Every structure is written in C-alpha cells, then in structure tokens.
Amino acid sequence: MQAVKWGEYTLGDLFTSxxxxxxxxxxxxxxxxxxxxxxxxxxxxxxxxxxxxxKIFKKNTITVxxxxxxxxxxxxxxxxxxxxxxxxAANFSITERQGLFLANSFSYLSNEFGFDNMCSWEKIKxxxxxxxxxxxxxxxxxxxxxxxxxxxxxxxxLSAYLKASGFDNYELSEEELNVLERFTELGDxxxxxxxxxxxxxxxxxxKLPYKAKELPKxxxxxxxxxxxxxxxQNQGLNYYAPKSGATVISNxxxxxxxxxxxxxxxxxxDFTVLSDSYAIQWKLAENKPTPNQYLxxxxxxxxxxxxxxxxxKNKLGGWNVVKHKEIRLPEKNGKxxxxxxxxxxxxxxxxxxxxxxxxxxAKIKATKExxxxx
Numbered sequence: 402m403q404a405v406k407w408g409e410y411t412l413g414d415l416f417t418s419x420x421x422x423x424x425x426x427x428x429x430x431x432x433x434x435x436x437x438x439x440x441x442x443x444x445x446x447x448x449x450x451x452x453x454x455x456k457i458f459k460k461n462t463i464t465v466x467x468x469x470x471x472x473x474x475x476x477x478x479x480x481x482x483x484x485x486x487x488x489x490a491a492n493f494s495i496t497e498r499q500g501l502f503l504a505n506s507f508s509y510l511s512n513e514f515g516f517d518n519m520c521s522w523e524k525i526k527x528x529x530x531x532x533x534x535x536x537x538x539x540x541x542x543x544x545x546x547x548x549x550x551x552x553x554x555x556x557x558x559l560s561a562y563l564k565a566s567g568f569d570n571y572e573l574s575e576e577e578l579n580v581l582e583r584f585t586e587l588g589d590x591x592x593x594x595x596x597x598x599x600x601x602x603x604x605x606x607x608k609l610p611y612k613a614k615e616l617p618k619x620x621x622x623x624x625x626x627x628x629x630x631x632x633x634q635n636q637g638l639n640y641y642a643p644k645s646g647a648t649v650i651s652n653x654x655x656x657x658x659x660x661x662x663x664x665x666x667x668x669x670x671d672f673t674v675l676s677d678s679y680a681i682q683w684k685l686a687e688n689k690p691t692p693n694q695y696l697x698x699x700x701x702x703x704x705x706x707x708x709x710x711x712x713x714k715n716k717l718g719g720w721n722v723v724k725h726k727e728i729r730l731p732e733k734n735g736k737x738x739x740x741x742x743x744x745x746x747x748x749x750x751x752x753x754x755x756x757x758x759x760x761x762x763a764k765i766k767a768t769k770e771x772x773x774x775x
Contacts, residue, residue, distance in 0.1 A: 405543060408534040413526035415503075416463070416489035421480035423455035427709040435477050440466035440484035441634040448481065455479045461500060463489045467519040468634075469510030473500040487522050498548035499541055506530040517614060556764040563758055571755040577748035584745060593732040597702065598724030602684040606648035606674040613675060616640040627670070631657035631677035636666040640675060647673040652692070653680040654699055656706065658719035664707040667695045679720055693746035694739055701728040 425437050427448070434452030446466060458478050465471045467485035475497050480486045495503065507530065514520035533540040563569040573581070609628070617624050620641045626649065627638035637655055651671045657663055659677040669692055674680060683690050690698065705726045711717040731738040 405533045407531045409529040418522040419488045421482045424482045429453040437479050439481045458488045463504045469514035469520040471504045471507035473504040499544045502544040560761045568754050571751045580744045592729045597726045601681040603720045604680040627672040628675035629678045631660040633662040653682045661712050663711045663717040665699045665702045667699045693743045696746050697742035
C-alpha cells in the first residue's frame with residue numbers, strides 16, 4: 402500500500418445516478434421478485450424481496466442511502482423512495498471486486514450525513530474519492546488484486562473462527578431434528594398466550610447528557626460503550642459514549658419507543674440506553690432465560706410490534722403500550738416450554754451457519770486451486 406499512488410476523482414465524473422420510481426413499503430415485501438434496498442446498515446440495507454411493479458436496477462452498481470452508507474450490489478434490485486436511496490452506475494466497466502473497492506471509497510460519507518443532513522446525489526456529485534492510479538489512469542488491476550488478497554485473508558480468519566468456536570459442526574442432532582419437525586406440527590393447543598408485562602419489566606437507566614449527533618459512530622478513546630437509539634440499523638447501537646456515569650446493561654431485549662420500525666432485538670453484550678428506546682428484562686425469579694430462549698421470545702414479541710401498520714405517522718408507543726401486548730409462547734404441560742425454545746434456536750443457528758461454512762470451504766478450495774495453477 403505504501404508504494405501505491407493515489408489520485409482524487411470527482412464522483413460526478415465517475416458515476417451516473419438513478420432513483421426509484423415507486424414508494425415500496427413493508428407491506429409489499431412478500432419474498433418474491435427482486436431484493437428491495439432501503440436506508441440503513443441492517444442486512445446491508447436489504448429490506449427483503451418484492452414482486453411489486455417498480456423500477457429494477459441492474460447488478461454491478463452501488464447504492465448510497467441518506468446516511469451516506471454505500472454498498473456494492475452484485476444482484477438486480479429495486480429501491481424504496483421514502484428512505485432516499487439512490488443507485489450509482491459506473492461510467493466504465495467494473496468487476497465485482499472493483500465494485501467492492503469503489504464502494505469502500507465512499508466510507509467517509511457516513512461521517513458527514515445523518516437525519517439532520519441527509520445524503521443525496523446533488524450533495525455528493527462534486528465530492529471526490531481517492532483511487533489508486535498507474536500511468537495516469539485508475540489502476541483497476543491493483544483494486545482487483547487487493548480485494549482478492551483481502552478476501553482470502555478474511556476467509557482464512559472466518560474458517561479458523563468457525564473451527565475454534567465449534568460452529569463448523571452444523572450437523573443437526575436427533576433432538577434438534579425432532580424439534581424442527583414438531584414446530585411444523587404445533588397447533589393452537591401447544592401455544593399459550595402471555596401478557597408481556599407479566600413476563601418482563603423495563604430496565605431503569607440513567608439519562609445521559611449527550612445527543613446522538615455529538616457522539617462518535619465508532620469506539621474511540623473513552624467512548625467505547627454502545628448506545629441504544631430508535632434506529633433499526635445495527636440493532637439500534639450506532640453511537641458510543643463513555644462508561645462513566647452510564648447504566649451498563651446486557652442480556653436484555655431492546656425496543657424503540659419512537660421509530661419507523663418497532664423491532665425488538667436481543668442484546669447479549671454491554672450497552673446503554675441513549676434516546677427514544679428502552680430495554681426490558683425477565684422479571685420472574687424462576688426460569689431465567691438463556692440467550693437462545695431470549696432470541697425465541699424476541700421473535701414472538703416482534704409478531705405484535707414489528708408490524709407494517711406502525712411508523713412515525715402511526716406510532717406503536719413505548720413500554721406503557723407494549724407491556725399490555727399479548728404474545729404466544731410454546732407450552733408443555735400447561736407451562737412455557739423453555740427446553741423447546743432453546744433447542745429450536747440451536748437448530749436454526751446450525752441451519753444458518755451451514756451456508757456460511759460451505760461458503761468458507763468453497764472459497765478456500767477456490768483459492769488453493771488458483772495458487773496451484775500459478
């Protein structure tokens with residue numbers, strides 16, 4: 402990297418911008434058709450799939466949202482219009498690795514834009530990004546090789562982590578197979594109805610003397626404690642504050658109180674509450690939930706909170722509303738079946754990690770084949 406020469410290139414000279422033509426909403430997400438891109442870091446901005454009649458953008462392009470988050474898209478997609486996402490097509494041919502390199506060159510934009518100053522093509526088309534150059538032209542070969550080497554390094558690290566953590570074993574046990582089969586056969590008699598406030602209580606936290614825009618988006622110096630806000634990006638943890646004077650909590654469920662998306666998350670690591678959100682914890686002395694059981698109950702809570710009818714215009718409300726909501730949980734002998742929840746989530750984790758392990762193994766094999774051919 403030290404020997405690489407860098408040049409500055411104006412975005413308006415490199416890309417052509419396009420916008421969506423239909424206001425795709427959550428109610429249009431049905432698992433069919435093309436992926437839909439929205440604003441935010443959650444799932445790299447992928448909202449889901451929809452076959453609604455809307456403009457389709459070609460793969461091998463870059464999306465930029467109102468927060469300045471940029472992602473390379475290796476698939477065809479549609480875009481929402483209400484969240485101010487736009488698509489950039491390069492004015493020259495690029496490969497997937499070159500597209501990833503280019504998208505990463507936009508990373509500084511997320512430090513400049515937010516709710517109070519939303520990113521748009523008009524605002525950034527005169528801005529510049531730094532790219533490697535050789536003989537007076539953009540060095541696409543370097544971009545290709547750099548991402549290839551970085552990819553090989555990350556895949557090796559992923560493979561080592563999977564083995565060290567035991568996640569490389571994705572074979573389902575007989576108990577897990579039985580639970581998955583039983584889940585498809587559960588009837589109304591196997592589920593009980595419970596009031597959220599009878600199971601959980603709101604966690605009391607100290608009010609912090611900060612505003613979100615005053616805090617860094619990356620840990621730095623003493624600012625190392627993740628802060629919860631109403632955002633659904635990164636599970637609501639997008640800012641960092643000092644631990645001093647803050648209420649540090651973990652192993653709880655978080656919920657927004659003023660948002661466009663009222664999605665609950667299980668928070669396993671230390672964090673604190675900043676604004677427009679809160680945390681709840683299990684209130685009963687018996688059967689303190691395990692992480693897997695918390696994850697199962699989060700899904701059940703989201704069935705009554707993360708609904709298309711709730712938004713900034715039609716707010717769900719805070720804990721005083723949610724605590725009266727009813728959720729359904731699996732039962733056995735008239736009591737909550739905690740063992741079932743634990744085993745079910747264990748099985749789902751293995752199914753999810755299976756594709757990751759196979760991807761890792763395939764990438765390592767492909768790298769070895771390339772090396773052997775040289």
